[in-house]
Amino acid sequence: MASAGGSMKEAAKTSVRKVAVLGGGAFGTAMANHVASKGILVSLWAREDEVVHSVNSKHENSTFLAGVLLSEKIVATSSVAEAVSEAELLFLIIPTPFIAKWLEQNQTVLPWQVPLVCFSKGIEQQSLRTPYEILVDELPGKYHAKLAVVSGPSFAKEIGVGLPTSVACAAQDLEVAKQVQLALATRNFRVYTAADVIGAELCGALKNVLAIACGASDGFGFGANARAALITRGLAEMTRLVVKKGGKASTITGLAGVGDLVLTCSSSLSRNYSVGQAMVARSLPEHKRQVPGTGNFNQDLAVAEGVKTSLAVHLLAERLGVEMPICESVYEVIHKGVDIKTALRKLQDRPLRAEHDEYQGTWVWSAL
Numbered sequence: 001m002a003s004a005g006g007s008m009k010e011a012a013k014t015s016v017r018k019v020a021v022l023g024g025g026a027f028g029t030a031m032a033n034h035v036a037s038k039g040i041l042v043s044l045w046a047r048e049d050e051v052v053h054s055v056n057s058k059h060e061n062s063t064f065l066a067g068v069l070l071s072e073k074i075v076a077t078s079s080v081a082e083a084v085s086e087a088e089l090l091f092l093i094i095p096t097p098f099i100a101k102w103l104e105q106n107q108t109v110l111p112w113q114v115p116l117v118c119f120s121k122g123i124e125q126q127s128l129r130t131p132y133e134i135l136v137d138e139l140p141g142k143y144h145a146k147l148a149v150v151s152g153p154s155f156a157k158e159i160g161v162g163l164p165t166s167v168a169c170a171a172q173d174l175e176v177a178k179q180v181q182l183a184l185a186t187r188n189f190r191v192y193t194a195a196d197v198i199g200a201e202l203c204g205a206l207k208n209v210l211a212i213a214c215g216a217s218d219g220f221g222f223g224a225n226a227r228a229a230l231i232t233r234g235l236a237e238m239t240r241l242v243v244k245k246g247g248k249a250s251t252i253t254g255l256a257g258v259g260d261l262v263l264t265c266s267s268s269l270s271r272n273y274s275v276g277q278a279m280v281a282r283s284l285p286e287h288k289r290q291v292p293g294t295g296n297f298n299q300d301l302a303v304a305e306g307v308k309t310s311l312a313v314h315l316l317a318e319r320l321g322v323e324m325p326i327c328e329s330v331y332e333v334i335h336k337g338v339d340i341k342t343a344l345r346k347l348q349d350r351p352l353r354a355e356h357d358e359y360q361g362t363w364v365w366s367a368l
């Protein structure tokens with residue numbers, strides 16, 4: 001079994017002695033193992049009894065992160081109250097669609113005096129809220145000052161075996177971001193602080209949708225030129241939505257933006273990219289039968305957040321009047337049953353135009 005790298009010698013100094021990781025999926029487990037590698041005690045809350053049992057008895061999460069040897073400093077529990085007891089940092093790492101319900105069920109036991117850091121990437125389907133917006137809406141005001149998000153190019157499988165990784169931690173309060181930075185940082189795991197919470201979160205959600213498009217393009221064998229174009233024009237779409245939602249264009253150039261987009265759009269380790277590839281591998285009639293609500297499409301692809309996020313992005317872009325043709329194509333294929341090749345070709349048939357427009361004295365990506 002592979003084991004995580006990083007030792008106390010390499011780690012940034014932190015006063016944190018116990019972290020509660022709330023979510024025992026692949027990423028929660030990888031982050032638990034990472035902080036445990038710094039000598040920090042970790043209480044890992046997992047929803048599934050078999051995960052709790054596997055982590056405690058075999059030091060492995062054989063359901064979600066099989067093959068990674070976990071630190072003995074990790075103790076798994078099915079009790080949220082037990083997990084958060086005496087924790088000095090809380091990491092929330094569950095898929096976005098479940099966050100609101102989870103908070104409703106568990107918020108009474110969550111301490112408000114310690115930072116609550118959310119690692120989830122997505123946009124809630126009905127409300128069109130990001131994870132941070134859900135937290136602000138659902139938690140009482142006393143929690144808000146300590147909220148933070150972490151985003152960036154970070155495959156659980158690579159963190160699980162201690163490969164070098166860099167992420168950004170964004171918070172309204174820089175001191176909170178710095179506290180998280182110190183708790184997480186090792187020589188192999190660099191953490192940059194940031195102030196643009198909404199920008200970081202939207203980038204993390206949008207890259208999943210764009211990765212589906214890139215996986216599909218590669219699945220068709222359209223080549224590296226096409227993938228690079230999708231990534232670049234995808235960045236243009238991300239920029240427009242981020243700026244419209246009050247985020248900063250500079251976030252797009254960072255780890256949460258271009259960093260995560262490039263990673264996810266070019267590796268079959270990405271579940272979203274793999275979904276794009278898989279959609280091409282299926283025959284068209286089969287694909288159409290598997291449109292959500294008419295077959296097993298969602299079950300099949302449950303772990304790829306971009307599937308659900310594509311619908312949320314479609315609605316958000318419509319509401320805000322933002323042009324997002326690549327994301328719209330992904331939405332049409334997944335949620336409307338449009339033939340995938342037709343959708344990709346439609347992108348190529350869009351009117352020709354300048355790459356950038358002049359906007360308020362600066363050059364910005366054009367809208368089409």
Ligand SMILES: NC(=O)c1ccc[n+]([C@@H]2O[C@H](COP(=O)([O-])OP(=O)(O)OC[C@H]3O[C@@H](n4cnc5c(N)ncnc54)[C@H](O)[C@@H]3O)[C@@H](O)[C@H]2O)c1
Pocket residue numbers: 023024025026027028029046047048064093094095096098102119120121122154155156157303305
């Ligand atoms: N896997 C990665 O490499 C990675 C990297 C960065 C961020 N993330 C983000 O972390 C979040 C969690 O993803 P993951 O990869 O750890 O998950 P996963 O796909 O490995 O596992 C699914 C998780 O969902 C949980 N779950 C299922 N139904 C639930 C419910 N009703 N209520 C609460 N939880 C439920 C399961 O217990 C499990 O923890 C996602 O938002 C993802 O985008 C993942």
Ligand SMILES: O=P(O)(O)OC[C@H](O)CO
Pocket residue numbers: 121152153154155156208211260263264269270271272273303304305
């Ligand atoms: O496997 P994916 O596509 O969910 O991507 C995982 C991470 O978000 C990469 O940073």
